Amino acid sequence: LAKTTQPISMDSYEGQEVNITCSHNNIATNDYITWYQQFPSQGPRFIIQGYKTKVTNEVASLFIPADRKSSTLSLPRVSLSDTAVYYCLVGPDAGGSYIPTFGRGTSLIVHP
Protein backbone atom coordinates (compact mmCIF):
# COMPACT_ATOMS: atom_id res chain seq x y z
CA LEU A 1 0.00 0.00 0.00
CA ALA A 2 1.26 3.44 -0.86
CA LYS A 3 2.18 5.38 2.27
CA THR A 4 1.21 9.01 2.56
CA THR A 5 2.91 11.86 4.37
CA GLN A 6 1.20 15.14 5.24
CA PRO A 7 2.01 18.09 7.49
CA ILE A 8 0.63 17.46 10.95
CA SER A 9 -0.98 20.86 11.26
CA MET A 10 -1.60 24.13 9.43
CA ASP A 11 -3.01 27.47 10.43
CA SER A 12 -4.82 29.95 8.23
CA TYR A 13 -7.19 32.88 8.39
CA GLU A 14 -10.64 33.34 7.04
CA GLY A 15 -10.73 34.23 3.36
CA GLN A 16 -7.31 32.82 2.56
CA GLU A 17 -6.51 30.00 0.19
CA VAL A 18 -5.10 26.91 1.86
CA ASN A 19 -2.96 24.34 0.13
CA ILE A 20 -2.26 21.01 1.81
CA THR A 21 0.32 18.80 0.17
CA CYS A 22 0.48 15.04 0.51
CA SER A 23 3.48 12.93 -0.49
CA HIS A 24 2.91 9.44 -1.84
CA ASN A 25 6.20 8.38 -3.41
CA ASN A 26 5.19 4.74 -3.86
CA ILE A 27 1.90 5.38 -5.62
CA ALA A 28 0.98 2.59 -8.04
CA THR A 29 -0.16 2.99 -11.62
CA ASN A 30 -3.75 2.13 -10.83
CA ASP A 31 -3.98 4.16 -7.61
CA TYR A 32 -6.31 7.11 -7.25
CA ILE A 33 -5.80 9.92 -4.75
CA THR A 34 -8.71 10.72 -2.47
CA TRP A 35 -9.06 13.42 0.17
CA TYR A 36 -11.38 13.31 3.15
CA GLN A 37 -12.39 15.87 5.74
CA GLN A 38 -13.19 14.97 9.33
CA PHE A 39 -14.78 17.13 12.00
CA PRO A 40 -14.51 16.13 15.68
CA SER A 41 -16.77 13.23 16.63
CA GLN A 42 -17.91 12.69 13.06
CA GLY A 43 -17.05 10.20 10.35
CA PRO A 44 -14.81 11.40 7.50
CA ARG A 45 -16.47 13.03 4.54
CA PHE A 46 -15.34 12.70 0.92
CA ILE A 47 -13.95 15.93 -0.54
CA ILE A 48 -12.34 15.17 -3.86
CA GLN A 49 -10.64 12.46 -5.87
CA GLY A 50 -8.25 12.50 -8.80
CA TYR A 51 -5.82 10.47 -10.84
CA LYS A 52 -3.72 13.06 -12.63
CA THR A 53 -3.44 16.76 -13.50
CA LYS A 54 -6.21 18.84 -11.95
CA VAL A 55 -9.65 18.13 -10.60
CA THR A 56 -12.05 20.78 -9.35
CA ASN A 57 -15.41 20.54 -7.67
CA GLU A 58 -17.60 22.93 -5.73
CA VAL A 59 -15.51 22.78 -2.57
CA ALA A 60 -11.90 22.17 -3.57
CA SER A 61 -9.30 21.62 -6.25
CA LEU A 62 -6.79 18.82 -6.43
CA PHE A 63 -3.49 19.28 -8.20
CA ILE A 64 -1.46 16.23 -9.18
CA PRO A 65 1.92 16.59 -10.92
CA ALA A 66 2.93 14.36 -13.77
CA ASP A 67 4.96 11.97 -11.61
CA ARG A 68 1.97 11.61 -9.22
CA LYS A 69 4.30 11.31 -6.25
CA SER A 70 2.47 14.09 -4.47
CA SER A 71 -0.83 15.91 -4.57
CA THR A 72 -2.09 19.24 -3.28
CA LEU A 73 -5.54 19.90 -1.94
CA SER A 74 -6.50 23.53 -2.45
CA LEU A 75 -9.29 25.11 -0.42
CA PRO A 76 -10.25 28.54 -1.75
CA ARG A 77 -11.23 31.28 0.69
CA VAL A 78 -11.48 29.17 3.82
CA SER A 79 -13.95 29.92 6.57
CA LEU A 80 -14.04 28.97 10.24
CA SER A 81 -16.14 25.94 9.34
CA ASP A 82 -13.24 24.51 7.34
CA THR A 83 -11.39 23.84 10.60
CA ALA A 84 -11.01 20.07 10.48
CA VAL A 85 -8.58 17.23 9.88
CA TYR A 86 -7.83 16.46 6.26
CA TYR A 87 -6.64 13.03 5.14
CA CYS A 88 -5.23 11.95 1.80
CA LEU A 89 -5.46 8.31 0.82
CA VAL A 90 -4.21 6.43 -2.20
CA GLY A 91 -5.58 3.16 -3.51
CA PRO A 92 -6.45 0.51 -4.59
CA ASP A 93 -3.70 -1.78 -3.53
CA ALA A 94 -1.78 -4.13 -5.78
CA GLY A 95 -4.26 -6.93 -5.14
CA GLY A 96 -7.05 -4.94 -6.72
CA SER A 97 -9.18 -4.87 -3.57
CA TYR A 98 -8.97 -1.54 -1.86
CA ILE A 99 -8.38 -1.40 1.87
CA PRO A 100 -8.41 2.24 2.92
CA THR A 101 -5.56 3.09 5.27
CA PHE A 102 -5.39 6.44 7.00
CA GLY A 103 -2.23 8.34 7.76
CA ARG A 104 -2.01 10.99 10.46
CA GLY A 105 -3.82 13.66 8.49
CA THR A 106 -3.43 17.42 8.59
CA SER A 107 -5.19 19.40 11.28
CA LEU A 108 -6.24 22.71 9.76
CA ILE A 109 -7.20 25.55 12.07
CA VAL A 110 -8.82 28.58 10.51
CA HIS A 111 -8.62 31.73 12.61
CA PRO A 112 -10.98 34.71 12.46
Add this chain to the structure above:
Amino acid sequence: GAVVSQHPSRVICKSGTSVKIECRSLDFQATTMFWYRQFPKQSLMLMATSNEGSKATYEQGVEKDKFLINHASLTLSTLTVTSAHPEDSSFYICSSPGSAGGETQYFGPGTRLLVL
Protein backbone atom coordinates in the same frame (compact mmCIF):
# COMPACT_ATOMS: atom_id res chain seq x y z
CA GLY B 1 -23.91 10.09 -2.60
CA ALA B 2 -24.31 6.84 -0.73
CA VAL B 3 -25.49 7.03 2.88
CA VAL B 4 -24.19 4.97 5.77
CA SER B 5 -25.76 5.13 9.21
CA GLN B 6 -24.58 3.89 12.58
CA HIS B 7 -26.48 3.09 15.72
CA PRO B 8 -26.17 4.02 18.46
CA SER B 9 -24.39 7.36 18.09
CA ARG B 10 -23.08 7.06 21.62
CA VAL B 11 -23.22 4.44 24.33
CA ILE B 12 -22.08 4.20 27.91
CA CYS B 13 -21.71 0.79 29.47
CA LYS B 14 -20.26 -0.89 32.51
CA SER B 15 -17.02 -2.80 32.36
CA GLY B 16 -17.59 -6.45 31.49
CA THR B 17 -20.71 -5.95 29.43
CA SER B 18 -21.05 -6.35 25.67
CA VAL B 19 -22.02 -3.61 23.27
CA LYS B 20 -23.35 -3.99 19.73
CA ILE B 21 -22.83 -1.29 17.11
CA GLU B 22 -24.79 -1.39 13.88
CA CYS B 23 -23.65 -0.07 10.52
CA ARG B 24 -26.25 0.18 7.77
CA SER B 25 -26.06 1.14 4.13
CA LEU B 26 -29.28 3.03 3.48
CA ASP B 27 -29.41 3.37 -0.29
CA PHE B 28 -27.00 0.79 -1.65
CA GLN B 29 -25.89 -2.77 -1.10
CA ALA B 30 -22.64 -3.02 0.80
CA THR B 31 -20.74 -6.19 -0.01
CA THR B 32 -17.81 -4.89 1.98
CA MET B 33 -17.69 -2.77 5.10
CA PHE B 34 -14.69 -1.57 7.07
CA TRP B 35 -14.56 -0.98 10.81
CA TYR B 36 -12.24 1.61 12.33
CA ARG B 37 -11.38 2.75 15.80
CA GLN B 38 -10.22 6.27 16.55
CA PHE B 39 -8.73 7.44 19.81
CA PRO B 40 -8.66 11.14 20.72
CA LYS B 41 -6.29 13.22 18.61
CA GLN B 42 -5.34 10.17 16.56
CA SER B 43 -6.07 8.90 13.08
CA LEU B 44 -8.50 6.17 12.12
CA MET B 45 -7.12 2.69 12.72
CA LEU B 46 -8.54 -0.08 10.58
CA MET B 47 -9.78 -2.94 12.75
CA ALA B 48 -11.32 -5.33 10.27
CA THR B 49 -12.83 -5.84 6.87
CA SER B 50 -16.35 -7.22 6.88
CA ASN B 51 -17.60 -9.16 3.87
CA GLU B 52 -21.23 -10.16 3.43
CA GLY B 53 -21.72 -13.87 3.93
CA SER B 54 -18.18 -14.65 5.02
CA LYS B 55 -15.90 -14.26 8.00
CA ALA B 56 -14.37 -10.90 8.68
CA THR B 57 -10.69 -10.26 8.14
CA TYR B 58 -9.02 -8.70 11.16
CA GLU B 59 -5.98 -6.46 11.20
CA GLN B 60 -2.94 -7.55 13.14
CA GLY B 61 -3.35 -6.97 16.84
CA VAL B 62 -7.15 -6.88 16.79
CA GLU B 63 -8.70 -9.71 18.79
CA LYS B 64 -11.38 -11.39 16.72
CA ASP B 65 -12.96 -12.98 19.78
CA LYS B 66 -13.31 -9.62 21.46
CA PHE B 67 -14.54 -7.64 18.48
CA LEU B 68 -17.17 -9.82 16.86
CA ILE B 69 -18.23 -8.78 13.39
CA ASN B 70 -21.30 -10.08 11.61
CA HIS B 71 -22.22 -9.10 8.07
CA ALA B 72 -25.32 -11.19 7.50
CA SER B 73 -26.97 -8.98 4.89
CA LEU B 74 -25.97 -6.58 2.14
CA THR B 75 -27.14 -3.61 4.17
CA LEU B 76 -26.07 -4.41 7.72
CA SER B 77 -22.80 -5.12 9.49
CA THR B 78 -22.53 -5.28 13.26
CA LEU B 79 -19.56 -4.92 15.57
CA THR B 80 -19.94 -6.36 19.05
CA VAL B 81 -17.42 -5.37 21.68
CA THR B 82 -17.50 -8.26 24.12
CA SER B 83 -16.58 -7.92 27.78
CA ALA B 84 -15.81 -4.27 27.28
CA HIS B 85 -13.13 -2.59 29.38
CA PRO B 86 -12.31 1.08 29.86
CA GLU B 87 -9.47 0.83 27.33
CA ASP B 88 -12.06 -0.07 24.69
CA SER B 89 -13.53 3.40 25.06
CA SER B 90 -13.12 4.97 21.66
CA PHE B 91 -14.87 6.31 18.57
CA TYR B 92 -15.90 3.49 16.25
CA ILE B 93 -16.54 4.24 12.58
CA CYS B 94 -17.66 2.07 9.70
CA SER B 95 -17.33 2.69 5.99
CA SER B 96 -18.22 1.07 2.71
CA PRO B 97 -17.04 1.60 -0.84
CA GLY B 98 -20.62 1.49 -2.04
CA SER B 99 -22.09 -0.83 -4.61
CA ALA B 100 -19.59 0.18 -7.27
CA GLY B 101 -16.63 -0.66 -5.08
CA GLY B 102 -13.32 1.07 -5.42
CA GLU B 103 -11.52 4.00 -4.00
CA THR B 104 -14.22 6.28 -2.61
CA GLN B 105 -15.42 5.37 0.86
CA TYR B 106 -18.72 6.37 2.44
CA PHE B 107 -18.41 6.71 6.18
CA GLY B 108 -20.91 6.35 8.95
CA PRO B 109 -21.25 9.13 11.52
CA GLY B 110 -19.43 7.11 14.15
CA THR B 111 -20.31 5.65 17.55
CA ARG B 112 -18.78 7.00 20.74
CA LEU B 113 -18.27 4.19 23.27
CA LEU B 114 -17.50 4.95 26.89
CA VAL B 115 -16.83 2.02 29.18
CA LEU B 116 -16.98 2.81 32.88
